[in-house]
Amino acid sequence: MNEIDVARHSLMIDSLLHIWGWEIPVYLFLGGMAAGVMILTSLLMMREGDRSPAVRWLAFAAPVLVTVGMGALFLDLSFKLHAWRFYLAFRWTSPMSWGAWILVVVYPVSLALALAGLGDEQVERVAAFMGRFGLGAPTRALSAFGRQRFEELRWVNLGVGAALGLYTGILLSTLGARALWNSALFGPLFLASGLSTGAAFLMLFRLSEDERHFVTRWDKLAIGLEVAVLLLFLAGLVTSGAASKDAASLLLGGPWTASFWSLVVIAGLAVPLLLETLESRLHLRATVVTPLLVLAGGFALRWIMVAAGQA
């Protein structure tokens, strides 16, 4: 992606504004999900008692998801060989600079915590596997470091996760020329959505009963937050200037209304929340459809926001 400055970003200068295809929504979705996974694994590790194998291994999911997401982002770059320059020229005011560095920090922190969360035998297995690539010793060292700093690392991981989640939203909201994205609530919105998709991702796996309840509770909280932020976001747009009102009308009667309200709000938020509530009220067995709906809704949110913002 060519970085276009806010000042130049107008129809008169760059007439072709619709430049982001599927890659960006995928990247934002996976990045947000990774952020949610990081926050939730930190929270799970802060709990007393034993952790299920699934949760131990799922701590590795965050770096994997980020990698896949960055792969999508990389496809979107026009000058792929120039990607490294992000790391040479740090600009305090550019969220892309921040994002590039947050992505870098994600790896050591989440890997260290994931290794620290494993049992001795499991660490050995990972180290043996990494040994094939000549990385056995660094793996053991990282694990040892992680265990030593387990307490702090959980909080750092949580913080980095939250920063990653916020960044996925702020990335859009700094492009001030896009009226729909021009809202301070984009960061919190994508963070809440990332938390709930992260929770949904974890729920796809074989968690222990206790952990599932814990994750489900966080998912409900995240969905509730997301709904609240979404309403504030729309209210904010409607009560701002004419350009913002126009942008809000895309979602309130305009061409994106049907897909936004039905896929994101009803199918992605309201129904999963209803299902999770009924699950605990009626003591029903968990179903894989609930997290799938949350994931689909989270993806639809990013897709629609990216596409509608460029409309």
Place this chain on the structure above:
Amino acid sequence: MERNPNKFWNPYLAGVALGLVLLSAFLVMGNGLGASGASLRFGIAALDVLAPAHVAKTAPLARAAASAHVSWLVFEILGVLLGGFVAAYTSGRLKIEVLKGPRIGTGARVALALSGGLLMGIAAKMTRGCTSGQALSGGALLSVGSWAFMFSVFGGGYALAWFMRREWR
């Protein structure tokens, strides 16, 4: 908590509830309920991938692809899937399975489901709507065609029931 999957709503109360849903569709949207329009749209979407220019050349398909009413049905069916799922989940009937009578194999049942579906697809296109769109909605609106259709459906079902008894009983 175990739920009895064989316990259903009282049919008359369910009917009244269904009638109220239908009435709200009439009063809010001026539309009835339906289903077959949505499946046709799915077929069109598939056809669009396989043979892109074909839909535009076939008038009935092009009409359905552009129809606002059919779009309405697609979103309505999205709601049906969600509502049906929530209802099945909370009633203990959510289960991946093939439903059939005791005397028929799964393969034969699937083949019959597929060919029965095929017949119904042809019929639904012919009659401008299926049991939901034509019999239920049109019936409530006292359309002559809908009532003729409804009697005809029951006639067709009863006529073939004896031959199909091995599938169900």
Place this chain on the structure above:
Amino acid sequence: MTFPVLPAHELGLVVAVLIGFGFGFVLERAGFGRAPKLAAQFYGTDMTVFKVMFSAIVTAMLGLVLASTVGLADFKVVADHAASATFLLPMVAGGFLLGAGFIMSGYCPGTSFVAMASGKLDGLYTILGVIVGQVAWSEVEWRPGFAWFHNAGNFGNYYLWELFHLPAKAGPVVVALAVTAMAVGCFLGAEKLEKVLSGRADPVAMATPAGKPGRLVFAGFAAVVLVGVAGLALPSSTQARIREAPAIGQLDLARRVFDEPWRLRIVDLRALEACATRRIPGAECVPADKLGSLGLAYANPSRDLVLVGEGDLLELPPAAAAYTGRVFTLQGGWKGWETFALVQPAPLAAGALPADVELYRLRSGIRSAMTGMKAAPPPPTPVAAPAGAPRKAGGGCSG
């Protein structure tokens, strides 16, 4: 008329999801997501399909009739919008075919979606079959050899009350009450039949007897029939529904013809020849039996409609009552107009009141203006609105 609300397209799609949610939920809870339960309908052991469908039809129908009786909606307008036209031959033949497919697959197209949502693979296969069938028929329905069949027996929007030659206003009510009464009878019959065949019912498709709630529904429907019949029998209740049109005096009309003819739409209901010879300036000649062809219900309501009969109009023609703007009848009809405007008023005696003098002046002025006018060109034949096709505002407007 307040309903249907008809929200904007995109908003309507969101409403569609909510309505569909209710639809799917109720269908599943009624047992329509299970093929054996649906198929049992055709073996008489479990009449759930019939009970649910018929009580749903009755409920929605009565609700809509009630809404139109209190003036919140118009049954025919909703029906024209929501129901498809009647194509008798393909509908009867297709119905048979659909019934056959129903007993083979165990679902109808709508319930197969519910079955799929509850994880039933047979439902999924039925949907696949339906899609293929629909596309296949779409491929052939317009080709020569198929097209005549596909469009055979086209009656347009055709309703039961029209079939039985009932008046348009009371027709839906009468038929709805008859259907309700029939439904209650059929429900009792279905309960009997299930009891008789209960020994043969299979355990996954047990009939659900009416029980107390069912009897309540019967009683409710029956009560509606009784109240409805009583309401129809009382003449006042039907009289009150007929729209009254105020009469407009000749003087008022004459003033308006001169001052603001663009806000008038005068329709002369007399025989065409009589009207063609002499009529009020600007009047359209539309014999009373042709009034329906103007499509007044959909015409631009900004002009006041003035109906001119031979004499006083005794009742308002229904086609004119459907006009959404103001409707007047001319006091005394054409005869009254003739004596008022086309005959020289009798001279006044000396010492007449100033008001009479004023009226005399006006009438003479009107008369000279009316009769002194050059003979009007022969009236254009009114452009007939296509029957049945809804005309948007402005249709049928000759101005």
